[in-house]
Amino acid sequence: MPIPSRRGVLFGGAAVAAGALATACTGNDPADDAPAAQSAAGGGDNEKPGRAVTIGFSAPAADHGWIAAITKNAQAQAKRYSDVTFRAVEPTNDINQQISAVESLISAKVNALVLLPNDGQQLNQVARKAMDAGIPVVNLDRIFPDKLSYRTWIGGDNYGMGVAAGHYVGRRLKEKGVAKPVIVEIQGIATLPLTQERSKGFADALKTHGFSVTAKQDAKFTVETGNQVAANLLQAHKKIDALWNHDDDQGVGVLAAIKQAGRKEFFMVGGAGSANAMREIKAGGLLEATVTYSPSMAASAVKVARLVAQGRGMTDLVELQAPQSITLASETVTRQNVDSYLPIGFES
Missing domain, CATH: 3.40.50.2300 (Response regulator)
Structure with missing residues:
Protein backbone atom coordinates (compact mmCIF):
# COMPACT_ATOMS: atom_id res chain seq x y z
CA MET A 1 0.00 0.00 0.00
CA ASP A 157 -10.20 6.07 5.62
CA ASN A 158 -7.35 4.20 7.28
CA TYR A 159 -8.87 4.29 10.75
CA GLY A 160 -12.12 3.10 9.20
CA MET A 161 -10.31 0.18 7.56
CA GLY A 162 -9.14 -0.97 10.97
CA VAL A 163 -12.59 -0.52 12.46
CA ALA A 164 -14.21 -2.53 9.66
CA ALA A 165 -11.67 -5.34 10.02
CA GLY A 166 -11.93 -5.32 13.80
CA HIS A 167 -15.69 -5.57 13.81
CA TYR A 168 -15.65 -8.41 11.28
CA VAL A 169 -13.08 -10.33 13.32
CA GLY A 170 -14.88 -9.63 16.60
CA ARG A 171 -18.27 -10.74 15.33
CA ARG A 172 -16.90 -13.92 13.72
CA LEU A 173 -15.06 -14.91 16.89
CA LYS A 174 -18.21 -14.36 18.92
CA GLU A 175 -20.15 -16.52 16.47
CA LYS A 176 -17.54 -19.26 16.82
CA GLY A 177 -17.70 -19.03 20.60
CA VAL A 178 -13.98 -18.28 21.03
CA ALA A 179 -13.39 -16.83 24.51
CA LYS A 180 -9.67 -16.00 24.50
CA PRO A 181 -8.66 -15.77 20.84
CA VAL A 182 -5.17 -15.46 19.40
CA ILE A 183 -5.44 -12.53 16.99
CA VAL A 184 -2.50 -11.74 14.70
CA GLU A 185 -2.06 -8.50 12.77
CA ILE A 186 0.27 -8.03 9.79
CA GLN A 187 0.82 -4.31 9.14
CA GLY A 188 2.26 -2.44 6.19
CA ILE A 189 5.04 -0.14 7.46
CA ALA A 190 4.73 0.32 11.23
CA THR A 191 6.24 3.83 11.36
CA LEU A 192 3.74 5.36 8.92
CA PRO A 193 0.77 7.35 10.25
CA LEU A 194 -1.56 5.44 7.91
CA THR A 195 -0.48 2.11 9.43
CA GLN A 196 -0.84 3.47 12.94
CA GLU A 197 -4.35 4.69 12.12
CA ARG A 198 -5.31 1.27 10.77
CA SER A 199 -3.93 -0.48 13.83
CA LYS A 200 -5.70 1.91 16.19
CA GLY A 201 -9.02 1.39 14.42
CA PHE A 202 -8.53 -2.37 14.60
CA ALA A 203 -7.68 -2.29 18.30
CA ASP A 204 -10.58 0.05 19.12
CA ALA A 205 -13.10 -2.13 17.29
CA LEU A 206 -11.78 -5.35 18.84
CA LYS A 207 -12.06 -3.77 22.28
CA THR A 208 -15.80 -3.33 21.85
CA HIS A 209 -16.02 -7.13 21.50
CA GLY A 210 -13.77 -7.74 24.50
CA PHE A 211 -10.74 -8.78 22.43
CA SER A 212 -7.22 -7.48 21.76
CA VAL A 213 -4.36 -8.15 19.35
CA THR A 214 -2.03 -10.92 20.47
CA ALA A 215 0.87 -10.15 18.11
CA LYS A 216 1.60 -7.80 15.23
CA GLN A 217 4.46 -7.23 12.82
CA ASP A 218 4.93 -5.03 9.77
CA ALA A 219 5.56 -6.44 6.28
CA LYS A 220 6.60 -3.31 4.31
CA PHE A 221 3.78 -3.63 1.73
CA THR A 222 5.68 -6.18 -0.36
CA VAL A 223 4.82 -9.74 -1.37
CA GLU A 224 8.23 -11.02 -0.32
CA THR A 225 8.18 -9.46 3.14
CA GLY A 226 4.56 -10.48 3.60
CA ASN A 227 5.61 -14.06 2.99
CA GLN A 228 8.52 -13.85 5.44
CA VAL A 229 6.55 -12.14 8.20
CA ALA A 230 3.63 -14.53 7.91
CA ALA A 231 5.98 -17.52 8.06
CA ASN A 232 7.60 -16.13 11.23
CA LEU A 233 4.26 -15.47 12.93
CA LEU A 234 2.94 -18.91 12.01
CA GLN A 235 6.03 -20.50 13.52
CA ALA A 236 5.73 -18.40 16.68
CA HIS A 237 2.04 -19.18 17.20
CA LYS A 238 1.05 -22.81 16.91
CA LYS A 239 -2.61 -21.83 17.20
CA ILE A 240 -4.19 -18.73 15.68
CA ASP A 241 -7.87 -17.82 15.65
CA ALA A 242 -7.89 -14.78 13.33
CA LEU A 243 -5.44 -12.80 11.21
CA TRP A 244 -5.79 -9.33 9.74
CA ASN A 245 -3.41 -8.36 6.93
CA HIS A 246 -3.44 -4.63 6.16
CA ASP A 247 -2.69 -4.86 2.44
CA ASP A 248 -3.91 -7.27 -0.24
CA ASP A 249 -0.77 -6.82 -2.35
CA GLN A 250 1.47 -8.06 0.45
CA GLY A 251 -1.34 -10.51 1.19
CA VAL A 252 -0.29 -12.56 -1.84
CA GLY A 253 2.85 -13.48 0.09
CA VAL A 254 0.92 -13.93 3.35
CA LEU A 255 -1.48 -16.42 1.79
CA ALA A 256 1.38 -18.30 0.13
CA ALA A 257 3.10 -18.72 3.51
CA ILE A 258 -0.12 -19.95 5.13
CA LYS A 259 -0.75 -22.48 2.39
CA GLN A 260 2.85 -23.67 2.49
CA ALA A 261 2.57 -24.20 6.25
CA GLY A 262 -0.67 -26.11 5.80
CA ARG A 263 -2.45 -24.03 8.45
CA LYS A 264 -6.25 -24.03 8.31
CA GLU A 265 -7.40 -23.47 11.89
CA PHE A 266 -8.02 -19.71 11.56
CA PHE A 267 -9.70 -17.21 9.24
CA MET A 268 -8.11 -14.17 7.60
CA VAL A 269 -9.25 -10.67 6.66
CA GLY A 270 -7.44 -8.62 4.01
CA GLY A 271 -7.15 -4.92 3.27
CA ALA A 272 -7.61 -2.59 0.25
CA GLY A 273 -9.85 -4.74 -1.96
CA SER A 274 -7.74 -6.39 -4.65
CA ALA A 275 -9.38 -8.61 -7.27
CA ASN A 276 -6.98 -11.37 -6.25
CA ALA A 277 -8.26 -11.21 -2.67
CA MET A 278 -11.86 -11.13 -3.85
CA ARG A 279 -11.36 -14.26 -5.93
CA GLU A 280 -9.94 -15.99 -2.86
CA ILE A 281 -12.97 -14.89 -0.87
CA LYS A 282 -15.35 -16.14 -3.56
CA ALA A 283 -13.61 -19.51 -3.58
CA GLY A 284 -14.54 -19.90 0.08
CA GLY A 285 -11.06 -20.42 1.48
CA LEU A 286 -9.23 -19.16 4.54
CA LEU A 287 -9.52 -15.52 3.39
CA GLU A 288 -13.08 -14.63 4.39
CA ALA A 289 -13.17 -10.87 3.85
CA THR A 290 -11.28 -7.76 2.82
CA VAL A 291 -11.91 -4.14 3.81
CA THR A 292 -11.71 -1.64 0.99
CA TYR A 293 -9.33 1.21 0.29
CA SER A 294 -10.32 1.49 -3.32
CA LEU A 328 -14.34 7.44 1.19
CA ALA A 329 -15.87 4.81 3.45
CA SER A 330 -14.09 1.48 4.00
CA GLU A 331 -16.48 -1.28 3.05
CA THR A 332 -16.36 -4.94 4.05
CA VAL A 333 -16.31 -7.44 1.17
CA THR A 334 -17.43 -10.98 2.01
CA ARG A 335 -18.52 -14.04 0.08
CA GLN A 336 -22.07 -12.72 0.26
CA ASN A 337 -21.38 -9.46 -1.61
CA VAL A 338 -18.12 -10.14 -3.44
CA ASP A 339 -19.73 -10.28 -6.90
CA SER A 340 -20.78 -6.65 -6.51
CA TYR A 341 -17.22 -5.54 -5.70
CA LEU A 342 -15.21 -7.66 -8.15
CA PRO A 343 -15.65 -5.16 -11.04
CA ILE A 344 -13.77 -2.48 -9.07
CA GLY A 345 -11.12 -4.78 -7.57
CA PHE A 346 -7.54 -4.06 -8.63
CA GLU A 347 -5.03 -6.70 -9.71
CA SER A 348 -2.31 -7.45 -7.17
Whole structure:
Protein backbone atom coordinates (compact mmCIF):
# COMPACT_ATOMS: atom_id res chain seq x y z
CA MET A 1 0.00 0.00 0.00
CA PRO A 2 1.17 3.59 -0.62
CA ILE A 3 2.21 6.13 2.00
CA PRO A 4 -0.84 8.31 2.51
CA SER A 5 -2.28 10.27 5.34
CA ARG A 6 -6.06 10.40 5.32
CA ARG A 7 -8.23 13.22 6.52
CA GLY A 8 -11.54 14.74 5.57
CA VAL A 9 -15.28 14.78 5.78
CA LEU A 10 -16.89 11.34 5.75
CA PHE A 11 -18.38 10.83 2.31
CA GLY A 12 -20.56 7.84 1.67
CA GLY A 13 -21.49 7.56 5.35
CA ALA A 14 -23.96 9.28 7.63
CA ALA A 15 -23.81 12.77 6.20
CA VAL A 16 -23.87 12.02 2.50
CA ALA A 17 -25.37 9.06 0.69
CA ALA A 18 -22.83 6.56 -0.55
CA GLY A 19 -23.53 7.20 -4.19
CA ALA A 20 -23.54 10.97 -4.11
CA LEU A 21 -20.19 11.52 -5.76
CA ALA A 22 -20.77 8.96 -8.49
CA THR A 23 -24.26 10.33 -9.10
CA ALA A 24 -23.28 13.97 -9.02
CA CYS A 25 -20.17 13.89 -11.17
CA THR A 26 -21.06 11.73 -14.10
CA GLY A 27 -19.54 11.47 -17.51
CA ASN A 28 -21.32 12.36 -20.70
CA ASP A 29 -20.11 9.51 -22.88
CA PRO A 30 -21.41 5.91 -22.86
CA ALA A 31 -19.83 3.76 -20.15
CA ASP A 32 -16.90 1.64 -21.21
CA ASP A 33 -15.66 -1.51 -19.52
CA ALA A 34 -13.08 0.20 -17.33
CA PRO A 35 -13.40 -0.51 -13.59
CA ALA A 36 -13.59 3.19 -12.80
CA ALA A 37 -16.76 3.54 -14.83
CA GLN A 38 -18.72 0.62 -13.44
CA SER A 39 -20.79 2.57 -10.94
CA ALA A 40 -21.42 5.75 -12.94
CA ALA A 41 -25.02 6.95 -13.00
CA GLY A 42 -26.98 9.92 -14.27
CA GLY A 43 -26.25 13.18 -12.53
CA GLY A 44 -28.47 15.99 -13.78
CA ASP A 45 -26.77 18.89 -15.54
CA ASN A 46 -23.30 17.57 -14.70
CA GLU A 47 -23.89 14.83 -17.23
CA LYS A 48 -23.85 17.38 -19.99
CA PRO A 49 -20.58 18.57 -21.56
CA GLY A 50 -19.27 21.79 -20.12
CA ARG A 51 -16.38 24.10 -20.90
CA ALA A 52 -13.41 22.24 -22.37
CA VAL A 53 -10.71 21.77 -19.73
CA THR A 54 -7.28 20.18 -19.48
CA ILE A 55 -6.59 18.11 -16.37
CA GLY A 56 -2.98 17.42 -15.46
CA PHE A 57 -2.15 14.22 -13.62
CA SER A 58 0.90 13.04 -11.68
CA ALA A 59 1.38 9.91 -9.57
CA PRO A 60 4.18 7.61 -8.39
CA ALA A 61 5.50 4.78 -10.54
CA ALA A 62 3.22 1.76 -10.78
CA ASP A 63 5.39 -0.68 -8.84
CA HIS A 64 2.49 -1.77 -6.64
CA GLY A 65 -0.92 -3.11 -7.70
CA TRP A 66 -2.81 -0.36 -5.89
CA ILE A 67 -0.71 2.43 -7.41
CA ALA A 68 -1.04 0.93 -10.90
CA ALA A 69 -4.82 0.90 -10.45
CA ILE A 70 -4.80 4.56 -9.39
CA THR A 71 -3.42 5.64 -12.77
CA LYS A 72 -5.68 3.27 -14.71
CA ASN A 73 -8.78 4.56 -12.92
CA ALA A 74 -7.85 8.18 -13.57
CA GLN A 75 -7.15 7.55 -17.26
CA ALA A 76 -10.34 5.55 -17.77
CA GLN A 77 -12.50 8.19 -16.11
CA ALA A 78 -11.01 11.04 -18.15
CA LYS A 79 -11.80 9.17 -21.38
CA ARG A 80 -15.48 9.33 -20.48
CA TYR A 81 -15.60 13.09 -20.96
CA SER A 82 -15.63 14.75 -24.36
CA ASP A 83 -14.85 18.05 -22.62
CA VAL A 84 -11.68 16.80 -20.87
CA THR A 85 -8.14 16.63 -22.19
CA PHE A 86 -6.10 14.41 -19.87
CA ARG A 87 -2.43 15.31 -19.62
CA ALA A 88 -0.45 12.79 -17.57
CA VAL A 89 3.25 13.19 -16.87
CA GLU A 90 5.68 10.29 -16.55
CA PRO A 91 5.10 8.45 -13.24
CA THR A 92 8.13 8.38 -10.96
CA ASN A 93 9.21 7.48 -7.45
CA ASP A 94 11.86 10.20 -7.47
CA ILE A 95 10.72 13.26 -5.52
CA ASN A 96 12.69 15.78 -7.57
CA GLN A 97 11.49 14.28 -10.85
CA GLN A 98 7.88 14.49 -9.73
CA ILE A 99 8.36 18.11 -8.68
CA SER A 100 9.79 18.90 -12.13
CA ALA A 101 6.92 17.07 -13.81
CA VAL A 102 4.33 19.04 -11.84
CA GLU A 103 6.15 22.27 -12.69
CA SER A 104 5.83 21.36 -16.37
CA LEU A 105 2.07 21.04 -15.94
CA ILE A 106 1.97 24.43 -14.23
CA SER A 107 3.92 25.94 -17.13
CA ALA A 108 1.48 24.33 -19.55
CA LYS A 109 -1.32 26.17 -17.69
CA VAL A 110 -3.59 23.16 -17.23
CA ASN A 111 -7.04 24.00 -15.87
CA ALA A 112 -6.81 21.62 -12.91
CA LEU A 113 -4.30 19.20 -11.45
CA VAL A 114 -4.90 15.78 -9.90
CA LEU A 115 -1.84 14.96 -7.83
CA LEU A 116 -0.93 11.87 -5.85
CA PRO A 117 2.42 12.88 -4.36
CA ASN A 118 5.19 10.47 -3.48
CA ASP A 119 5.39 12.44 -0.27
CA GLY A 120 2.89 15.11 0.70
CA GLN A 121 5.38 17.06 2.79
CA GLN A 122 8.03 17.22 0.08
CA LEU A 123 5.64 18.13 -2.73
CA ASN A 124 3.70 20.65 -0.67
CA GLN A 125 5.59 23.62 -2.09
CA VAL A 126 5.05 22.77 -5.76
CA ALA A 127 1.37 22.09 -5.12
CA ARG A 128 1.14 25.52 -3.47
CA LYS A 129 2.84 26.97 -6.55
CA ALA A 130 0.08 25.51 -8.72
CA MET A 131 -2.64 26.90 -6.47
CA ASP A 132 -0.98 30.32 -6.42
CA ALA A 133 -0.94 30.19 -10.23
CA GLY A 134 -4.71 29.73 -10.22
CA ILE A 135 -4.64 26.00 -10.96
CA PRO A 136 -6.90 24.11 -8.54
CA VAL A 137 -5.21 21.01 -7.14
CA VAL A 138 -7.16 17.88 -6.28
CA ASN A 139 -4.88 16.23 -3.74
CA LEU A 140 -5.28 12.48 -4.04
CA ASP A 141 -4.69 10.24 -1.04
CA ARG A 142 -1.36 11.46 0.40
CA ILE A 143 -2.30 14.76 1.93
CA PHE A 144 -0.38 18.03 1.76
CA PRO A 145 0.19 19.58 5.21
CA ASP A 146 -0.73 23.06 3.96
CA LYS A 147 -4.41 23.44 3.11
CA LEU A 148 -3.51 26.32 0.82
CA SER A 149 -1.76 23.74 -1.37
CA TYR A 150 -4.95 22.02 -2.51
CA ARG A 151 -8.52 22.85 -3.46
CA THR A 152 -9.94 19.45 -2.55
CA TRP A 153 -8.48 16.38 -0.90
CA ILE A 154 -9.96 12.96 -1.65
CA GLY A 155 -8.83 9.64 -0.19
CA GLY A 156 -9.64 6.62 1.91
CA ASP A 157 -10.20 6.07 5.62
CA ASN A 158 -7.35 4.20 7.28
CA TYR A 159 -8.87 4.29 10.75
CA GLY A 160 -12.12 3.10 9.20
CA MET A 161 -10.31 0.18 7.56
CA GLY A 162 -9.14 -0.97 10.97
CA VAL A 163 -12.59 -0.52 12.46
CA ALA A 164 -14.21 -2.53 9.66
CA ALA A 165 -11.67 -5.34 10.02
CA GLY A 166 -11.93 -5.32 13.80
CA HIS A 167 -15.69 -5.57 13.81
CA TYR A 168 -15.65 -8.41 11.28
CA VAL A 169 -13.08 -10.33 13.32
CA GLY A 170 -14.88 -9.63 16.60
CA ARG A 171 -18.27 -10.74 15.33
CA ARG A 172 -16.90 -13.92 13.72
CA LEU A 173 -15.06 -14.91 16.89
CA LYS A 174 -18.21 -14.36 18.92
CA GLU A 175 -20.15 -16.52 16.47
CA LYS A 176 -17.54 -19.26 16.82
CA GLY A 177 -17.70 -19.03 20.60
CA VAL A 178 -13.98 -18.28 21.03
CA ALA A 179 -13.39 -16.83 24.51
CA LYS A 180 -9.67 -16.00 24.50
CA PRO A 181 -8.66 -15.77 20.84
CA VAL A 182 -5.17 -15.46 19.40
CA ILE A 183 -5.44 -12.53 16.99
CA VAL A 184 -2.50 -11.74 14.70
CA GLU A 185 -2.06 -8.50 12.77
CA ILE A 186 0.27 -8.03 9.79
CA GLN A 187 0.82 -4.31 9.14
CA GLY A 188 2.26 -2.44 6.19
CA ILE A 189 5.04 -0.14 7.46
CA ALA A 190 4.73 0.32 11.23
CA THR A 191 6.24 3.83 11.36
CA LEU A 192 3.74 5.36 8.92
CA PRO A 193 0.77 7.35 10.25
CA LEU A 194 -1.56 5.44 7.91
CA THR A 195 -0.48 2.11 9.43
CA GLN A 196 -0.84 3.47 12.94
CA GLU A 197 -4.35 4.69 12.12
CA ARG A 198 -5.31 1.27 10.77
CA SER A 199 -3.93 -0.48 13.83
CA LYS A 200 -5.70 1.91 16.19
CA GLY A 201 -9.02 1.39 14.42
CA PHE A 202 -8.53 -2.37 14.60
CA ALA A 203 -7.68 -2.29 18.30
CA ASP A 204 -10.58 0.05 19.12
CA ALA A 205 -13.10 -2.13 17.29
CA LEU A 206 -11.78 -5.35 18.84
CA LYS A 207 -12.06 -3.77 22.28
CA THR A 208 -15.80 -3.33 21.85
CA HIS A 209 -16.02 -7.13 21.50
CA GLY A 210 -13.77 -7.74 24.50
CA PHE A 211 -10.74 -8.78 22.43
CA SER A 212 -7.22 -7.48 21.76
CA VAL A 213 -4.36 -8.15 19.35
CA THR A 214 -2.03 -10.92 20.47
CA ALA A 215 0.87 -10.15 18.11
CA LYS A 216 1.60 -7.80 15.23
CA GLN A 217 4.46 -7.23 12.82
CA ASP A 218 4.93 -5.03 9.77
CA ALA A 219 5.56 -6.44 6.28
CA LYS A 220 6.60 -3.31 4.31
CA PHE A 221 3.78 -3.63 1.73
CA THR A 222 5.68 -6.18 -0.36
CA VAL A 223 4.82 -9.74 -1.37
CA GLU A 224 8.23 -11.02 -0.32
CA THR A 225 8.18 -9.46 3.14
CA GLY A 226 4.56 -10.48 3.60
CA ASN A 227 5.61 -14.06 2.99
CA GLN A 228 8.52 -13.85 5.44
CA VAL A 229 6.55 -12.14 8.20
CA ALA A 230 3.63 -14.53 7.91
CA ALA A 231 5.98 -17.52 8.06
CA ASN A 232 7.60 -16.13 11.23
CA LEU A 233 4.26 -15.47 12.93
CA LEU A 234 2.94 -18.91 12.01
CA GLN A 235 6.03 -20.50 13.52
CA ALA A 236 5.73 -18.40 16.68
CA HIS A 237 2.04 -19.18 17.20
CA LYS A 238 1.05 -22.81 16.91
CA LYS A 239 -2.61 -21.83 17.20
CA ILE A 240 -4.19 -18.73 15.68
CA ASP A 241 -7.87 -17.82 15.65
CA ALA A 242 -7.89 -14.78 13.33
CA LEU A 243 -5.44 -12.80 11.21
CA TRP A 244 -5.79 -9.33 9.74
CA ASN A 245 -3.41 -8.36 6.93
CA HIS A 246 -3.44 -4.63 6.16
CA ASP A 247 -2.69 -4.86 2.44
CA ASP A 248 -3.91 -7.27 -0.24
CA ASP A 249 -0.77 -6.82 -2.35
CA GLN A 250 1.47 -8.06 0.45
CA GLY A 251 -1.34 -10.51 1.19
CA VAL A 252 -0.29 -12.56 -1.84
CA GLY A 253 2.85 -13.48 0.09
CA VAL A 254 0.92 -13.93 3.35
CA LEU A 255 -1.48 -16.42 1.79
CA ALA A 256 1.38 -18.30 0.13
CA ALA A 257 3.10 -18.72 3.51
CA ILE A 258 -0.12 -19.95 5.13
CA LYS A 259 -0.75 -22.48 2.39
CA GLN A 260 2.85 -23.67 2.49
CA ALA A 261 2.57 -24.20 6.25
CA GLY A 262 -0.67 -26.11 5.80
CA ARG A 263 -2.45 -24.03 8.45
CA LYS A 264 -6.25 -24.03 8.31
CA GLU A 265 -7.40 -23.47 11.89
CA PHE A 266 -8.02 -19.71 11.56
CA PHE A 267 -9.70 -17.21 9.24
CA MET A 268 -8.11 -14.17 7.60
CA VAL A 269 -9.25 -10.67 6.66
CA GLY A 270 -7.44 -8.62 4.01
CA GLY A 271 -7.15 -4.92 3.27
CA ALA A 272 -7.61 -2.59 0.25
CA GLY A 273 -9.85 -4.74 -1.96
CA SER A 274 -7.74 -6.39 -4.65
CA ALA A 275 -9.38 -8.61 -7.27
CA ASN A 276 -6.98 -11.37 -6.25
CA ALA A 277 -8.26 -11.21 -2.67
CA MET A 278 -11.86 -11.13 -3.85
CA ARG A 279 -11.36 -14.26 -5.93
CA GLU A 280 -9.94 -15.99 -2.86
CA ILE A 281 -12.97 -14.89 -0.87
CA LYS A 282 -15.35 -16.14 -3.56
CA ALA A 283 -13.61 -19.51 -3.58
CA GLY A 284 -14.54 -19.90 0.08
CA GLY A 285 -11.06 -20.42 1.48
CA LEU A 286 -9.23 -19.16 4.54
CA LEU A 287 -9.52 -15.52 3.39
CA GLU A 288 -13.08 -14.63 4.39
CA ALA A 289 -13.17 -10.87 3.85
CA THR A 290 -11.28 -7.76 2.82
CA VAL A 291 -11.91 -4.14 3.81
CA THR A 292 -11.71 -1.64 0.99
CA TYR A 293 -9.33 1.21 0.29
CA SER A 294 -10.32 1.49 -3.32
CA PRO A 295 -8.14 3.06 -6.05
CA SER A 296 -11.43 4.11 -7.65
CA MET A 297 -10.78 7.29 -5.64
CA ALA A 298 -8.62 8.38 -8.59
CA ALA A 299 -11.65 8.29 -10.89
CA SER A 300 -13.55 10.37 -8.35
CA ALA A 301 -10.63 12.81 -8.21
CA VAL A 302 -10.86 13.33 -11.97
CA LYS A 303 -14.61 13.88 -11.64
CA VAL A 304 -14.06 16.51 -8.96
CA ALA A 305 -11.22 18.19 -10.89
CA ARG A 306 -13.46 18.52 -13.94
CA LEU A 307 -16.27 20.12 -11.94
CA VAL A 308 -13.95 22.50 -10.10
CA ALA A 309 -12.26 23.56 -13.34
CA GLN A 310 -15.64 24.20 -14.92
CA GLY A 311 -16.94 26.07 -11.88
CA ARG A 312 -19.63 23.49 -11.19
CA GLY A 313 -20.65 21.82 -7.96
CA MET A 314 -22.13 18.42 -7.16
CA THR A 315 -25.78 18.34 -8.13
CA ASP A 316 -26.76 16.04 -5.25
CA LEU A 317 -25.45 18.55 -2.70
CA VAL A 318 -27.10 21.83 -1.71
CA GLU A 319 -23.80 23.74 -1.82
CA LEU A 320 -22.77 25.36 -5.08
CA GLN A 321 -19.14 24.21 -4.99
CA ALA A 322 -17.43 20.84 -4.54
CA PRO A 323 -16.39 19.95 -0.96
CA GLN A 324 -12.93 20.78 0.37
CA SER A 325 -12.31 17.20 1.49
CA ILE A 326 -13.88 13.81 0.82
CA THR A 327 -13.11 10.65 2.77
CA LEU A 328 -14.34 7.44 1.19
CA ALA A 329 -15.87 4.81 3.45
CA SER A 330 -14.09 1.48 4.00
CA GLU A 331 -16.48 -1.28 3.05
CA THR A 332 -16.36 -4.94 4.05
CA VAL A 333 -16.31 -7.44 1.17
CA THR A 334 -17.43 -10.98 2.01
CA ARG A 335 -18.52 -14.04 0.08
CA GLN A 336 -22.07 -12.72 0.26
CA ASN A 337 -21.38 -9.46 -1.61
CA VAL A 338 -18.12 -10.14 -3.44
CA ASP A 339 -19.73 -10.28 -6.90
CA SER A 340 -20.78 -6.65 -6.51
CA TYR A 341 -17.22 -5.54 -5.70
CA LEU A 342 -15.21 -7.66 -8.15
CA PRO A 343 -15.65 -5.16 -11.04
CA ILE A 344 -13.77 -2.48 -9.07
CA GLY A 345 -11.12 -4.78 -7.57
CA PHE A 346 -7.54 -4.06 -8.63
CA GLU A 347 -5.03 -6.70 -9.71
CA SER A 348 -2.31 -7.45 -7.17
